[in-house]
Amino acid sequence: GAGVSQTPSNKVTEKGKYVELRCDPISGHTALYWYRQSLGQGPEFLIYFQGTGAADDSGLPNDRFFAVRPEGSVSTLKIQRTERGDSAVYLCASSLGESGTEAFFGQGTRLTVV
C-alpha cells in the first residue's frame, strides 16, 4: 500500500497475556520507528530500526517489550506478560533514510489490557 499500515487496529487482551503488533512500512523506507501514546500525551519513543538492526532501543520501558524487523521491512512489536499500564495506542512510522528525513505514521494499534 501507499502508506504505513498497522495491524490490528484494536487489540483487547487479558493481563498476563502475550501480544504482537505489526507494522508494514512504506515500501523502500529503511528507517522504522515505534512509539507509545497515552491519552493526552505526545508519542513516546520506544525503538528505532535502520534496516534490520535496532539502531536505538533506549525507549523500551523494560524487558517485556521487544521488537524485530528480520528482513528490513515489516516489524513486529512484542509485549510479554502484559500489564494494565501497557494500555495505549502504539504508533509506527517509517522514513527513507538514516538522517531522520520525513517520517510518516500509521493509524496506530489501540491496545487495551483488561
Added chain:
Amino acid sequence: GQQLNQSPQSMFIQEGEDVSMNCTSSSIFNTWLWYKQDPGEGPVLLIALYKAGELTSNGRLTAQFGITRKDSFLNISASIPSDVGIYFCAGTDKLIFGTGTRLQVFP
C-alpha cells in the same frame, strides 16, 4: 535524555486569527519536523526543517529552525476550524516528540 518542550500547552482562538507555537530542546537536532494529530489518527507531517535558520512555508503554515538548532516555531495564519488538533514538534535522528500544543478554533 533528550526532551522537547512546547508552548503553549493549549490555545483557544477565533477563526481568522493567527497562531504561533514554539518548541525548545535541551539538545541539538539535525532535523525538525512539525506534525498535526487529529483524534484517533496518527500524526501527519506538516513541515520539515533541515538547516539552522531555515524558514519554510506550506500554505498558511510557516516554520523556522532556530540558529542554535535547539528551537523552532510554527505559525498558522488566518486559522480555520479544521486547524483544530494537537500540534507536535519532533527532532531527529531518532524522532523525539514534544509535549504538544492543543489548538481549538472557535467560529
